[in-house]
Amino acid sequence: MTESERMRPARRHHIRLAAITSALGVGLFLAGGLGLSPWPAARSEQGSLSADAVSDPVGDPLAADITALQDHLRKAPQDAVALATLGLDYVQQAKATADPSYYPKAEELLKHSLAVEKADNFTALGGMAALEAARHHFTPALDWARQAVAVNPYNSSLCGTLADAFTQLGRYGEAADAVQRMVDLKPGTPSLSRASYVAELRGDTDTARTDMQRALQDAAGPADRGFAHYYLGELAFNSGDPAGALAQAQAGLREAPSSVALLQAKAQAEAALGTTDAAIADLTQAVQRVPQPEYVLALGELYQSLGRTQEANQQYQVFRAEQKLFAAGGVTLDSDAALFEADHGNPQDALTIARQGLRTRPFLESHDALAWALHTNGRDDEALEESNASLAQGTRSALFHYHRALIQQSLGDNAAARKDLTLALAINSRFNPLHAPKARAILAALPSTP
Structure with missing residues (x-):
């Protein structure tokens, strides 16, 4: 049939x-x-x-x-x-x-x-x-x-x-x-892509990569191949391989040269590899073509990591405006908006958004966002419970482990903080232009375990 x-x-x-x-x-x-x-x-x-x-x-x-x-x-x-x-x-x-x-x-x-x-x-x-x-x-x-x-x-x-x-x-x-x-x-690109994600969520990145390679092999045309390269690049980047991520983004752009998502992925890899001028140029182009909030925030954080505060704040203002538009359009704000407020805005707003987000979307990212919002509001005992929930499936996320490490540090558990910081950097030592350097600095400053 x-x-x-x-x-x-x-x-x-x-x-x-x-x-x-x-x-x-x-x-x-x-x-x-x-x-x-x-x-x-x-x-x-x-x-x-x-x-x-x-x-x-x-x-x-x-x-x-x-x-x-x-x-x-x-x-x-x-x-x-x-x-x-x-x-x-x-x-x-x-x-x-x-x-x-x-x-x-x-x-x-x-x-x-x-x-x-x-x-x-x-x-x-x-x-x-x-x-x-x-x-x-x-x-x-x-x-x-x-x-x-x-x-x-x-x-x-x-x-x-x-x-x-x-x-x-x-x-x-x-x-x-x-x-x-x-x-x-x-069996095809849409179904195999989801199978890949099922494996990724449980921390089985090898199976996730294998399924995504199958999705690439079964791709029906250039657009599907570009899609598969995009997610193979995401798997590479999230596993600490920005060079591999860049290669996948470039391969995807050869298939789908107008893809804004692949342009953003290319910029993410370039930033991790230290070619920040190229990353800014690509991210700027992506934002100009399709101002996805994710791209706007990434550009802002890249600017901030380079000390270009005014340009970063301009992007953050755009991000805030977009979130208001999405909320007015009936979209429930959750993890992205909560993390933004926790990192760059109002911690109380972050907590309100994160709590609502978890009610409507009790996904791993929502638990992590609520954990971080609770931490920025000084409620670390509750934060640790939510952070543990974000990692309960075995997902290999440098950001989740970084957040849990800082929560544990605030609770005075330096040994646990050291373990999670070490793991975060082992998973992806350049997971974020702001947080990865902070993770290295905190790890270096933590007292040695007895």
Whole structure:
């Protein structure tokens, strides 16, 4: 049975099934994310990921599909699948452009689609799951995903968005089961990428790398290959291999030369390797093309590490403004915003954001963010509990171990602090331009254990 046949609903729809397959293959894969850096993307001809479309408006297939669907809906305003597909495209456009104003538009279209037809409308059900996940509302995302899978249990993309919701809700066993179901239905770049992440979360970086290499080998075209190179680069960087990360980013850019995500990855590796002028140039270009908050913050911290305080503060102001826009667009702020406030802003605000983030997204990153926010507010006993929770799956994260080390130091446990600092730097000695040098300095100053 082909994927299009698996996705065929019981009732006849009036839009080409290839477009539906394409929309779901991309939208649901990206909406919940892999828990890693965002991949601004649109669909390729194969219906998977395109690194080129976001910053190349002339050949942007997502924009072209939006235009075509808008034209179609002017003639057939009650086409349930067209409404849902356009809503899903708007979710993608919001992620690709860092513009949350698309989310209310997406919700209106998806709910209209469900009002027209709900019984077997897995496209809209999956679209609502994608929308809620993009807004970091993971409990309703899980509910929508379950409804969609109940309608169409043989759709691998729907299994993927189910896995994403389970992951972000901290239900890692159920997430792994959903990923395995996705792989069984359709082994390929989206499913193997998720399998890689399942392994990474439990600290098995060798398996994560092997699965991501398989994703690269199975890639359907240049866009998928660029995507795989991006995450292979992330695995390399997070394992302390910035040279390998740079090589993967460069390989990815040869496949997808307009990818902003790969440009950011290249800059991250360049900064770790000490070629800061190149890193600033690449990050600046990335921010100018798609001002993802992650990229803005990375540029600010790189400037700060070089003593360029005024330029750093300019980026931090942009980051704050973006967070306000996301909150106004219905996005629940969590770990990124909490860590930013803890490191560069108001510790009390950090704690408020982190507590809310953990309620809606009880994922490892949320536990780490709450731990750090509690630490910056002087509540280290509570902080240590949350930091331990962030590392409970065995994830190899230099940042998580660094945070726990400083919490332990504040509690007077220098031996434990030394152990975690040593491990953080062994995992990735250049994990952050601000925190890695501080980790080395603190480790050097810690009294020797008796």
